[in-house]
């Protein structure tokens with residue numbers, strides 16, 4: 001891993017110097033003339049998506065809560081000759097989202113693509129969730145994604161312009177345990193995406209989700225090292241992935257190559273949606289035992 005322009009190397013994942021040179025299947029003009037808003041744009045997956053689309057000609061607008069983190073990301077993108085700007089916003093706060101969109105439409109000249117990458121959760125057994133903890137995760141991942149999505153949709157409708165949205169979720173069907181609040185929130189986002197794909201087709205707005213597997217990013221800091229050590233075994237490819245591998249999926253789904261695709265969830269999980277398991281908390285002993293045969297079924301495991 002190389003040093004970033006700001007001299008900081010993230011504990012996990014690719015840094016800006018890596019993102020500046022990662023090879024891509026997309027051409028240098030694939031997003032020319034497009035403005036792309038990326039929430040969580042200074043985080044791992046959002047930052048990689050920003051670099052990819054900016055390197056392919058887009059004007060990228062980053063948002064997140066931490067202004068200093070956003071400014072540092074923009075400085076490095078600009079130093080590479082790319083078109084980047086940022087404005088802080090809390091996706092849990094509709095007023096700050098409205099202010100962000102006012103600025104984008106007044107100062108940047110409108111919007112073409114929204115990537116909802118702001119999100120996260122903390123690992124905890126569901127039975128121990130507090131009301132505040134549950135609400136924090138639902139508010140960030142479900143409500144926050146909805147507020148951003150609705151605001152973008154309204155502006156595109158009012159301007160008579162087409163739009164495209166990609167929301168980052170998690171693999172909800174199997175494989176990710178110890179984050180039930182996040183599974184609930186992301187299942188909501190997936191249902192919302194399917195509903196909006198139909199309702200917003202007349203507005204010429206496409207909307208899809210990307211469900212990443214084990215992607216090495218700064219977001220991993222909240223997981224125990226023993227848990228992180230098991231991530232390569234969460235999928236049949238037996239490896240973790242880079243933020244760049246998710247960014248390329250975001251570029252495909254949000255761009256013209258996917259012009260006939262809406263309401264989809266693209267797993268970028270190395271097949272982890274089919275095989276493998278990931279505990280974000282240490283795996284309970286119950287699941288480490290040999291299991292029971294039919295004759296033993298009434299015995300204590």
Ligand SMILES: CCCCCCCCC/C=C/C(=O)SCCNC(=O)CCNC(=O)[C@H](O)C(C)(C)COP(=O)(O)OP(=O)(O)OC[C@H]1O[C@@H](n2cnc3c(N)ncnc32)[C@H](O)[C@@H]1OP(=O)(O)O
Nearest residue numbers: 120121122132133136137171175213214219220272273278
């Ligand atoms: C195939 C598939 C393979 C898939 C394989 C996938 C493997 C990797 C798994 C996924 C990885 C990622 O998504 S990583 C990328 C995402 N990034 C993150 O998750 C970063 C961390 N998460 C966040 O920051 C989240 O946004 C979030 C938790 C909602 C932060 O919300 P807030 O800013 O409000 O946070 P806080 O104020 O700190 O906390 C609010 C309350 O939440 C609760 N809370 C917070 N942290 C807590 C904790 N560690 N333990 C208990 N409770 C906690 C408390 O009640 C807090 O209130 P008090 O009690 O009053 O304090």
Ligand SMILES: NC(=O)C1=CN([C@@H]2O[C@H](COP(=O)(O)OP(=O)(O)OC[C@H]3O[C@@H](n4cnc5c(N)ncnc54)[C@H](OP(=O)(O)O)[C@@H]3O)[C@@H](O)[C@H]2O)C=CC1
Nearest residue numbers: 040043044045064065066090091118119120214215217219
């Ligand atoms: N990494 C992985 O293995 C996986 C990640 N994902 C999901 O992908 C998405 C991106 O994750 P990743 O890049 O890894 O994580 P990061 O933690 O690196 O990035 C998430 C970003 O979201 C921003 N954010 C969080 N809450 C808010 C908020 N209320 N308002 C605005 N911005 C917010 C944070 O910025 P700031 O602190 O400045 O607000 C942060 O930079 C998340 O939804 C994550 O859960 C899903 C599966 C696996």
